[in-house]
Amino acid sequence: MKKKIYLYIQYLLPKLLITNFFGYISKKKLNIITTSLIFLYIKIYKINMKETQNPNIFYYKTFNKFFIRKLNxxxxxxxxxxxxxxxxxxxxxxxxxxxxxxxxxxxxxxxxxxxxxxxxxxxxxxxxxxxxxxxxxxxxxxxxxxxxxxxxxxxxxxxxxxxxxxxxxxxxxxxxxxxxxxxxxxxxxxxxxxxxxxxxxxxxxxxxxxxxxxxxxxxxxxxxxxxxxxxxxxxxxxxxxxxxxxxxxxxxxxxxxxxxxxxxxxxxxxxxxxxxxxxxxxxxxxxxxx
Structure with missing residues (x-):
């Protein structure tokens, strides 16, 4: 039942509007807010930053730059x-x-x-x-x-x-x-x-x-x-x-x-x-x- 409700909600959501909104926010330089979001994201998803070309989270000025980070x-x-x-x-x-x-x-x-x-x-x-x-x-x-x-x-x-x-x-x-x-x-x-x-x-x-x-x-x-x-x-x-x-x-x-x-x-x-x-x-x- 929960899965059916979830799928029904997905049909109703304004998916393009949501996508455009997150795309816009992810490219904004929000200074400490951006860094904090990146820090939380790394903790929540247990991302191994040692694998990246640049593991310093302060290097990423936007969330998008972090998300498309390159690996070593x-x-x-x-x-x-x-x-x-x-x-x-x-x-x-x-x-x-x-x-x-x-x-x-x-x-x-x-x-x-x-x-x-x-x-x-x-x-x-x-x-x-x-x-x-x-x-x-x-x-x-x-x-x-x-x-x-x-x-x-x-x-x-x-x-x-x-x-x-x-x-x-x-x-x-x-x-x-x-x-x-x-x-x-x-x-x-x-x-x-x-x-x-x-x-x-x-x-x-x-x-x-x-x-x-x-x-x-x-x-x-x-x-x-x-x-x-x-x-x-x-x-x-x-x-x-x-x-x-x-x-x-x-x-x-x-x-x-x-x-x-x-x-x-x-x-x-x-x-x-x-x-x-x-x-x-x-x-x-x-x-x-x-």
Whole structure:
């Protein structure tokens, strides 16, 4: 009953207004108020500041700067085996498995459509049908930057407008089609083993999504799909060519959310230790290339 009431409240809340408000406050320099909020946040969520590039909380003049803090990547050793694909963020595994008959598993009794998830693109849908997926939730205590699971060339980027429901466990395990309902940005990469997709899911209080090559994608928020295409590798200008190495940062959330990674069929084999609820870190083994 409590979960149903919580979900009902989420439907009624002015999610965009709440998101804009927190986004505005998080970017304000509030001096001792900002420092106090950061201190409390660290205590509540037990954040290990020794892992960050700058552990001094007085360094962060806004709450947002603290939230998108960078890690000292020496604390996240990268698996450099050329046949290994690595975890691309810190977080907890929501789900992983096979995309069966064009469906991804969300929770018992709910499967959502690959075709709708990727913006009803027939070509992409054909490539990833019967492939593999992993869904990772970035909680408030996690590092909120996203890195590359393997080296790849950016092929396409798609912004899909949508709602801003929270993506915490209560919502993700009870609101069917959550990841289709919410706004998201899709990144299509060409890799050594074929195409790979990264999907950054927007959510309530997620003020914006940035990439290392384009900057801010969200906001602005517009009620239409937006697509960016990059040239093929055999026909490009070097200034337009975007290549990211394994472990390289690709972007970040201003407040946490979810990252979904997709692989085509017969391309990878998941690390057998991976399961729902497992805490993972950047650089760890995600899968092996077949």
């Amino acid at each position: 990547m020496n604390n996240r050793p990268i698996d450099n085996n050329k046949n290994h694909i690595i975890q691309n963020t810190d977080g907890v595994i929501n789900e992983l498995g096979v995309i069966k008959k064009n469906k991804l598993f969300q929770f018992k009794g709910c499967q959502y459509s690959l075709y709708n998830l990727i913006g009803q693109d027939n070509n992409i849908n054909k490539i990833f049908t019967n492939g593999y997926f992993i869904n990772v939730y970035l909680s408030p205590q996690d590092y909120h930057r996203v890195h590359m699971s393997c080296s790849g060339i950016l092929f396409k980027m798609i912004y899909i407008p949508g709602k801003l429901f929270p993506v915490n466990n209560i919502v993700s395990e009870n609101l069917c089609n959550l990841f289709i309902l919410n706004e998201r940005v899709i990144f299509v990469f060409k890799t050594s083993f074929g195409f790979m997709i990264k999907i950054l899911i927007g959510a309530q209080i997620v003020g914006s999504i940035y990439t290392s090559w384009y900057g801010r994608i969200i906001p602005p928020r517009k009620n239409k799909i937006k697509i960016w295409n990059w040239p093929y590798i055999d026909n490009f200008n070097k200034k337009d060519f975007i290549f990211l190495k394994k472990g390289e940062e690709m972007g970040y959330f201003n407040i946490g959310s979810t990252v979904i990674t997709l692989f085509p069929p017969k391309t990878i084999k998941f690390n057998p230790i991976l399961k729902k609820g497992l805490k993972i870190k950047i650089g760890e083994l995600l899968a092996s290339i077949i």
